[in-house]
Amino acid sequence: MLCHAKGDRMMKYVSAFILKLIMTAAILLIINTGIYGGDVSTTLWISLVLAIFAFVLGDILIFTVFSKRYAYVMGNTIATFSDAVLAFVIIYFMGSALYVETVDILAASLLSSIVLGVGEWLFHKYMETKVLEPKPVSCNVSFD
Numbered sequence: 001m002l003c004h005a006k007g008d009r010m011m012k013y014v015s016a017f018i019l020k021l022i023m024t025a026a027i028l029l030i031i032n033t034g035i036y037g038g039d040v041s042t043t044l045w046i047s048l049v050l051a052i053f054a055f056v057l058g059d060i061l062i063f064t065v066f067s068k069r070y071a072y073v074m075g076n077t078i079a080t081f082s083d084a085v086l087a088f089v090i091i092y093f094m095g096s097a098l099y100v101e102t103v104d105i106l107a108a109s110l111l112s113s114i115v116l117g118v119g120e121w122l123f124h125k126y127m128e129t130k131v132l133e134p135k136p137v138s139c140n141v142s143f144d
Contacts, residue, residue, distance in 0.1 A: 009133075012130065013060075016055075016130070019123070020054070021047065021051040023123065024116065024119075025047035025051075027112060027115050027119060028047045028050075029044075031108060031111050032095070035111075036107070038100075045098065046090065046094045046095060050087055050090045053090060057086060058083040058086060058120070059083075059124070062078065062079045062082050062083075067128065067132075075124075076125070076128075079124055080120045080121045080124065081117070083116065083117065083120040084113045084114065084116060084120065085113070088109050088112075091105075091113065092105060092109040095108060
């Protein structure tokens with residue numbers, strides 16, 4: 001029974017990563033490719049790298065630690081800000097190296113990181129309700 005529970009939990013993380021990858025790729029394809037003219041294959045590579053780093057650092061490490069330590073809103077805010085900064089850095093540096101010079105990579109990185117930040121806020125809500133283990137409820141009851 002314990003192994004089955006571990007498998008279910010792992011599948012929740014895999015499903016969450018796939019959802020994050022789809023969200024990231026869709027946003028970057030619309031902004032970096034659709035608006036700023038970057039090529040599709042480069043945008044997909046950036047999406048994959050960004051989804052991996054943001055999922056491991058932002059969603060598994062930062063969000064889970066801060067949402068357990070602080071109230072949900074505070075944990076989500078810290079993780080969303082971290083994800084947006086990480087997105088900007090990865091998109092900017094990978095885009096500078098891989099896109100042709102006609103792409104305004106600074107503007108594309110900034111707009112993409114803002115839109116991804118909104119998506120991350122919602123994604124963290126999904127992680128909280130569907131993927132992470134529920135927080136134990138503590139009651140301070142005194143029988144004096």
